[in-house]
Amino acid sequence: MTAGEIVWDILDKIATIMDIIVGGVALWGLLFPTNFWSNIRKHLRGNIHQGGEEVDNINADGIIFTVSKKDTPIWTMKRANPQRVYLIGSQQTMEAVNSIKDFAHSKNIVVSDEELKDVDNVSEAKQLVTHAIEQLRQHGCKKIVIDVTGGKTPMSIGAFQAGDEADLTVIYVTAPFDQALKKPNLDSARIYVIREGQYGEQRGE
The missing domain is CATH 1.20.5 (Single alpha-helices involved in coiled-coils or other helix-helix interfaces)
Structure with missing residues (x-):
């Protein structure tokens, strides 16, 4: 050779x-x-705190959700009472997206949404969430939180990456599934901060 x-x-x-x-x-x-x-x-990036801390509430004027079901986002919106929300859904979750939009409108929360074409595409999810962050900022949101609870794992990873690059708080909501009711038992739901953003006031006291 x-x-x-x-x-x-x-x-x-x-x-x-x-x-x-x-x-x-x-x-x-x-x-x-x-x-x-x-x-x-x-x-x-040793200067970033490791996530996973449970918090009582989230103080946010803008929340971005990756969507699969309606229940958890609505529960989070009731607790945080944001001014604006941005929903990242897919063709398979449009019914849930529409239900969340109806709830948001009933509470005078401004809502926008984007449809993910490929739910297994991390890059596309990251791109849509990055766009959502830009849109919320343009509309004056200062305390933006990303909720990665819903959607498939690649969607959540992409959303997390976008939040990480933007230095925003990322949360995950857990709730045991009620087999009888066929939905999460939100009476036992908990909020975990899996990435701490640059704004300390995003965390509820």
Whole structure:
């Protein structure tokens, strides 16, 4: 082999190894999204606090939701009472999006929405959430929170990435599923901050 061929062979092997590493990391992130992104950020950006703290409430004038069901976003809106919300849904979740919009209108909350074309596309989700952040800021929102509870895991990852780049608070709401009622038991719901934003006042006291 010539010197050039040897160099290209080495580079090809390095690229193969990197593909394996990146693929493994991505798979871990899909299985354990909260710990994955929290730990990555902890090591790469040591100045960011590790998330996962439970809070009583969120003080926000703008909230971005990734949507799958209507119940949790409506519950969060009741607690936070934002001025504006932005819904990131999909063709499969339009019924839930419309129900959330109806509730928002009944409370005089300004609502916008975007439809995600590919629910498995992290990049598209990140792009839509980044656009939503820009729109809320243009309308004067200063305390923006991203709720990544709903939607498929790639949607939540993309939304988290957008929030991380914008230095915003990202939350996740948990609620046990009531088998009898076939919906979450929101009486036992909890809010977790999985990324602390630059504005301390975004967290309810």
